[in-house]
Amino acid sequence: MALFSKLLAKIRSSSTSESDWAEIEQALIESDLGAKNAREIIDLAKKSKGDQIDVTIADSLASWLSSSPRELAKHTERPTTVMIVGVNGTGKTTSTAKLVSHLQSEKRSVLLAAADTFRAAAVEQLQTWGSRLGVEVITGPANGDAASVAFDAATRAQELKIDYLIIDTAGRLHTKSGLMDELGKVRRVVEKVLPVDEVLLVVDATTGQNGIVQAKMFMSSVSVTGLILTKMDGSAKGGVALAIERETGTPIKFIGTGESAKDLQVFDAERYLDGLFH
Amino acid sequence: MFESLSSKFQGAFASLRSKGRLKSGDIDEIAAEIREALLDSDVAVTVVDHFLERIKSRSTEALAELNKSTNPANAVFEIVSSELIEILGGSARRIRFAKKAPTVILLTGLQGAGKTSLAGKLAKYLKDQGNTPLLVASDLQRPNAVTQLQFIGESVGVPVFAPEVGNGVGDPVKVAKNGLIFAQDKLHNIVIVDTAGRLGVDSQLMQEAKQIRDAITPDEILYVLDAMVGQDAVRTALAFQEGVGFDALVLTKLDGDARGGAALSITQVTGKPIMFAATGEKISDFDLFYPDRMASRILGLGDIQTLAEQAKGAFDSDTAAKLESKFASGEDFTLDDFLSQLEAMKKMGSMSKLLGMLPGANSGAMKKQLEQFDEGELVKTQSIVQSMTPIERSEPKILNGSRRSRIAKGSGRQVSDVNSLVERFSQAQKAMKQMRGGKGGGQLPPGMGALPNIAKKIAPAKKKSRSGNPAKRALES
Numbered sequence A: 001m002a003l004f005s006k007l008l009a010k011i012r013s014s015s016t017s018e019s020d021w022a023e024i025e026q027a028l029i030e031s032d033l034g035a036k037n038a039r040e041i042i043d044l045a046k047k048s049k050g051d052q053i054d055v056t057i058a059d060s061l062a063s064w065l066s067s068s069p070r071e072l073a074k075h076t077e078r079p080t081t082v083m084i085v086g087v088n089g090t091g092k093t094t095s096t097a098k099l100v101s102h103l104q105s106e107k108r109s110v111l112l113a114a115a116d117t118f119r120a121a122a123v124e125q126l127q128t129w130g131s132r133l134g135v136e137v138i139t140g141p142a143n144g145d146a147a148s149v150a151f152d153a154a155t156r157a158q159e160l161k162i163d164y165l166i167i168d169t170a171g172r173l174h175t176k177s178g179l180m181d182e183l184g185k186v187r188r189v190v191e192k193v194l195p196v197d198e199v200l201l202v203v204d205a206t207t208g209q210n211g212i213v214q215a216k217m218f219m220s221s222v223s224v225t226g227l228i229l230t231k232m233d234g235s236a237k238g239g240v241a242l243a244i245e246r247e248t249g250t251p252i253k254f255i256g257t258g259e260s261a262k263d264l265q266v267f268d269a270e271r272y273l274d275g276l277f278h
Numbered sequence B: 001m002f003e004s005l006s007s008k009f010q011g012a013f014a015s016l017r018s019k020g021r022l023k024s025g026d027i028d029e030i031a032a033e034i035r036e037a038l039l040d041s042d043v044a045v046t047v048v049d050h051f052l053e054r055i056k057s058r059s060t061e062a063l064a065e066l067n068k069s070t071n072p073a074n075a076v077f078e079i080v081s082s083e084l085i086e087i088l089g090g091s092a093r094r095i096r097f098a099k100k101a102p103t104v105i106l107l108t109g110l111q112g113a114g115k116t117s118l119a120g121k122l123a124k125y126l127k128d129q130g131n132t133p134l135l136v137a138s139d140l141q142r143p144n145a146v147t148q149l150q151f152i153g154e155s156v157g158v159p160v161f162a163p164e165v166g167n168g169v170g171d172p173v174k175v176a177k178n179g180l181i182f183a184q185d186k187l188h189n190i191v192i193v194d195t196a197g198r199l200g201v202d203s204q205l206m207q208e209a210k211q212i213r214d215a216i217t218p219d220e221i222l223y224v225l226d227a228m229v230g231q232d233a234v235r236t237a238l239a240f241q242e243g244v245g246f247d248a249l250v251l252t253k254l255d256g257d258a259r260g261g262a263a264l265s266i267t268q269v270t271g272k273p274i275m276f277a278a279t280g281e282k283i284s285d286f287d288l289f290y291p292d293r294m295a296s297r298i299l300g301l302g303d304i305q306t307l308a309e310q311a312k313g314a315f316d317s318d319t320a321a322k323l324e325s326k327f328a329s330g331e332d333f334t335l336d337d338f339l340s341q342l343e344a345m346k347k348m349g350s351m352s353k354l355l356g357m358l359p360g361a362n363s364g365a366m367k368k369q370l371e372q373f374d375e376g377e378l379v380k381t382q383s384i385v386q387s388m389t390p391i392e393r394s395e396p397k398i399l400n401g402s403r404r405s406r407i408a409k410g411s412g413r414q415v416s417d418v419n420s421l422v423e424r425f426s427q428a429q430k431a432m433k434q435m436r437g438g439k440g441g442g443q444l445p446p447g448m449g450a451l452p453n454i455a456k457k458i459a460p461a462k463k464k465s466r467s468g469n470p471a472k473r474a475l476e477s
């Protein structure tokens, strides 16, 4: 593994000095892994032999990855239902569009639910994606009830025998208990018609340590099944997602790398871990 | 796993305070704790280390002096706090108006930072001050960014210049330029230009931003920053500074619980002040940025001022005035007063969120209690008081066994619930009397159970409370 190879080459060539460790620590922290995680890694690495340091670091980072399945749920006998959730502006609506494109490439039919009835032009934004990708978007009245839009969409998905129903929800901060409850309600109402198979939490790669609380709060209100880590085309490393995996066991399922519908990749552990230090 | 910055600071300072005299080793020790705390708040590694050098040298230099003061720990705390405020900008800066109208404001930042929402908030804020702003829709990239700005403009009653529908069609530089001409024509004295989100590493879009800038020569370029951003903050801010440049920052999504350490990093590294704070999705969730409040938030003193303002809004002036005059005249605080306080508190929103703004809220013990805080408790207390007769409310002394059991039945509660409420209430009443006697004590309102008063234990001495209302008073303390 080419984990921060430059640093490690230096370490291997001589004995490791305090400033080398400080440099490694800085690289770890700057990836947004968190100070404690970084220190844990350093402590482990310090105990290992010079030529084993990189392997130790790579192995411990890899050991933090979740062991839960990373493939998107798939049911053949009924529509598979996916809810997209997260804090404001992380890329939920765009990721919804990207998932459509991903599923279409696997010849699956998709129906969208515009359950963000709150933000200005959120419905129109999803409709634009819907018409670009040629999928139907179920909408409701502005400022209407998000759960009832989701319910209508679930009913429609079942009628039409659609493969996937994707529900785009409004951004909400995990600290707003009323809005978090609303999300729980969307889920419960959909489940009157169809089981919710995936709840994907969209995490912006630029997010710092607050991402961990976010994940925990969303998990407790809607049982998140996976993460979509967006904006990985920028300079942020997205290390908080690994911290989230470690802390909550929720696996990263997809990586977002741009603003177009094609910019979605299934998670590749090696690439991700490598990228933390480049 | 990640304790918040404030709880770290509090831990560090509590241990420092328990020592009478300080040695230079103590300062190293506290520096190490502050370091981890700042990192957990997403302050950039290099900024943290620089900050700590200053704290260490200032404290060590002043060690002899510090030890002369009655509380050396507080003196160190003051140094930390004043350094933080200094980095955060010293004082809030206002918009600089152009000598010759219109004043042109350009909004830039990463995708999803909150630019378009801010455009609306800023327009409303400036309009309320008697200006005639124009919004310009120069984000032609993001699907329906133009529609979004049009909706927002409509909701605040500010015209939007939007000649292109966007969604990938049209030239944002031309729109910005024509927007400015339109504003000059129609005598708008302020132009706010919304642009597409872009990455620091996207040189092509950075070039476009530069072209927009050069076409309209803005008086203020604002860099909009999401308070939740982590270690990438500095790199991206520097890319924007080099790419388009900016004059000030706006910090958004401060209504969450992110500590916003990135703000500290960016002001330190770029030297630019933070001008505004966005604190929610509603147009009204907007304020000037106050460096001292932010420093407080970081230091775990709680965002007292913001809380006090919210409290002021929730207690309608009648209720507050009545309570205050009552208090001044030496009348007893009754269960009726208590009820109106509870109602006001409910209006202020989630109790745990409110309490979270109190000093000490993020330290271990208090945090646990907050997590366990039952919002239903308020409702329960309210229903008990409502089941009392007016006489019982003003004279709880007459509450004998049979009255208590009637109240319990009426409110669907246990007699023990009624008992504990009466008990807590009489304690609060006693506390009120003591306060009137001048012995202040930052108690929480009686309906809220016994929360540990950590603030008193570890926060430095603060101003005397201004309010005679115990609920408000507790919020202020």
Ligand SMILES: Nc1nc2c(ncn2[C@@H]2O[C@H](COP(=O)(O)OP(=O)(O)OP(=O)(O)O)[C@@H](O)[C@H]2O)c(=O)[nH]1
Pocket: A086, A087, A088, A089, A090, A091, A092, A093, A094, A095, A116, A119, A122, A169, A170, A171, A172, A202, A230, A231, A232, A233, A234, A256, A257, A258, A259, A263, B111, B112, B142, B197, B199
């Ligand atoms: N560079 C980049 N930009 C992205 C990515 N994903 C989303 N965006 C952009 O981020 C911004 C916000 O995306 P949205 O999909 O509207 O985010 P959202 O989470 O639905 O936002 P709200 O519904 O307002 O909470 C838009 O400008 C998107 O184009 C990504 O992977 N890379």
Ligand SMILES: Nc1nc2c(ncn2[C@@H]2O[C@H](COP(=O)(O)OP(=O)(O)OP(=O)(O)O)[C@@H](O)[C@H]2O)c(=O)[nH]1
Pocket: A088, A089, A119, A171, A173, B109, B110, B111, B112, B113, B114, B115, B116, B117, B118, B139, B142, B145, B195, B196, B197, B198, B252, B253, B254, B255, B256, B278, B279, B280, B281, B285
């Ligand atoms: N909670 C909260 N949400 C905010 C705040 N400011 C903006 N938002 C939300 O964040 C999301 C993104 O806001 P926008 O104003 O669309 O962000 P933008 O920077 O214009 O996004 P792009 O144009 O896609 O780059 C929306 O859901 C907003 O409602 C804030 O202060 N608090």
Ligand SMILES: [Mg+2]
Pocket: A092, A093, A094, A116, A122, A168, A169, A170, A171
């Ligand atoms: Mg959205």
Ligand SMILES: [Mg+2]
Pocket: B115, B116, B117, B139, B142, B145, B194, B195, B196, B197
């Ligand atoms: Mg925008």
